[in-house]
Amino acid sequence: MTSSAAPVRKGSWDHRILDAATAVTAAALVVKLAATAKEFTVAEAFGRSDALESFLAAALIPGLLINLISESMNQALVPSLMRVKEREGRESAQQLFSASMLCNIVILVASSLVMAISARYFIPLIASHFSTPKLNLAVRLFYGLLPAIVFSGIASNFAVVLNTEGRFAMPALAPIATPLAIMVAIPLFSGEAGVWAIVYATVIGSFISVVWMGSMLKANGYRAVPRWYGMTKSAREVAAQYGVVLLSGLVASGGLLVDQSMAAMLPAGSVSALVYAGRFVGVALTLLGGAASSAAAPLFSEMVVRNDWSGCRRSLRIWATASAVVTSLVAGALILAAHLLVRLTLQHGAFGAQDTSAVSRVLIMYALQIPFFVSSRVFYRFLLAMRRADLVFYCGLLNLVLDVALNLLLMRSMGVAGIALATSLWTVSTFVFLCYWSWKVLPCDGEALPNLRG
Structure with missing residues (x-):
């Protein structure tokens, strides 16, 4: 059944995505500037020391759990939440949100407890070449980050x-x-607390974010109260998609674990070189890929609810092309300025010229992925809006195999820079796979998807 919602003017989807992407980019730029300044502070205080590498190993799993559990829930929730709000009203949408929030919290807490119990078993797998004191510190820091x-x-x-x-x-x-x-914490407390200052500040900062977002939810008419309303049709729909998206996230996270585990097999400092270089590339990926992805997700879902396939087709073409053009320029500039950028930003205190050389080589290899990653996020969000998370999962399996094979091939001759190049190469396969299937599953104009009838 075609939605009875009022039609959207041709081209207005693209304007809305542009407005949203601009807002996200501006806000994300401020956050990334703060994050970059934070990296300067961390690098000056800790360089590529054992304490910092212990923290980086400890912080890897919390970051992955957040992406796996909450981001998977979010990606499964948005299409259904948009449909429920459009067709059943705000109160039904509130109930779906409350139920998903309860599930999210339960899974987060349960996963944290499981990880706490098993930390002394899986952290040695991530950091297999760490010394015993360095490994023990990583385990303790992990407990603090839970x-x-x-x-x-x-x-x-x-x-x-x-x-x-x-x-x-x-x-x-x-x-x-x-x-x-x-x-704030590093200059005030690192002298006494050492790397633990970063842990305490991370927990406090994340709590402040919850309070901040909760107040915004209330101002926009949603109650930030977890509550179960039974296994409704929409809840079953979210649960089905969540399972597949979670599996996809597990596979993608496996690639990150593989990279850092293999980097830990290389000479000391390789893990931190990989992470420092990844921070620079992460700025571009978040500002460009994150902006378009965050803006497109609810709007693609709304287009799908309305069966507006011409709008989907137009937005896919415009945003994938625009993303490729803009990010190619950004990647080129980052590659050309890699050594200068690392030297100007990180070469202070304990971070020396040799560190700059190592990180800049990794940065160049990592930067190659930027156009492919950002453009692929447009197709990724569209497939999730179409509730084809299964295709995202298959793509992840392919990429995990490629990641391991390419790492083994390239790290022998290029060291940690080879691991970065492997990441860029499998990002190309992601782009090709998601692009192909997005156009493949896109219905003809006037056609309604069977699983959206109702």
Whole structure:
């Protein structure tokens, strides 16, 4: 059945995506500037020391859990939440949100407990070549970071619901609390607490984000109260998609674990070189890929609810092309300026010229992925809006195999820079796969999807 909602003027989808992407980019730029300043502070205080590498190993799993659990829930929730709000009203949407938030919290807490119990078994797998004191510190730091998993996961859930209300700028700005807290904590407490200052600040910053987002939700008519309303049709729909998206996230996260585990097999400092270089590329990926992805997700879902396939077709073409053009220029500039950028930003205190050389080589290889990653996010969000998370899962399996094979091939001759190049190469396969299937599953104009009838 075609939605009875009022039609949307031709071209207005693209204008709305542009407005939302602009708002997200502006807010994310502020957050990334704060995060970059935080990296300067961390690099000056800790360089590529054992303490920092222990923290980076400990922080890997919390970050992955947040992405796996909360981001998977968010990606499964948005299409159904948009449909329920459009067809059944705000109160039904509130019930679906409350139920998903309860599930999200339960899974976050349970996963954190399981990880706490098994930390001494899986962290040695991630950091297999760490010395015993370095490994023990990583385990203790991991325990300290566990509350941040729950807080950050809840904040992420709040943000995506605000996006469905057309609120993009402030949710994108909220994560600034963590880097600001770290920049305050390091000069004040690192002398006594050492690397633990980063841990305490991370937990406090993530809690501030929850409070901030919760107040925004209330102002936009949603109650930030977890509650179960039974296994309704919409809840079953979210659960079905969540399972597949979660599996896809597990596969994608496996690639990150593989990269850092293999980097740990290389000479000391390789893990931190990979992470430092990834931070620079992450700025471009978040500002460009994150902006378009966050803006497109609820709007693609709305287009699908309305069976507006011409709007989907137009937006896919415009945003994938625009993303490729803009990000190619950004990637080229980052590659040309890699050594200068690392030297100017990180070469202070314990971070020396040799460190600059190592990180800049990795940065050049990592930067190659930018156009392919950002453009692929447009197709990724469209497939999730179409509730084809199965295709995303198959893509992830292919990429995990490619990641392992390419790492083994390239790290022998290029060291840690080879691991970065492997990442860029499998990102190309992601782009090709998602692009092909997005056009393949796109219905003809006037056609309604069977699973959207109702």
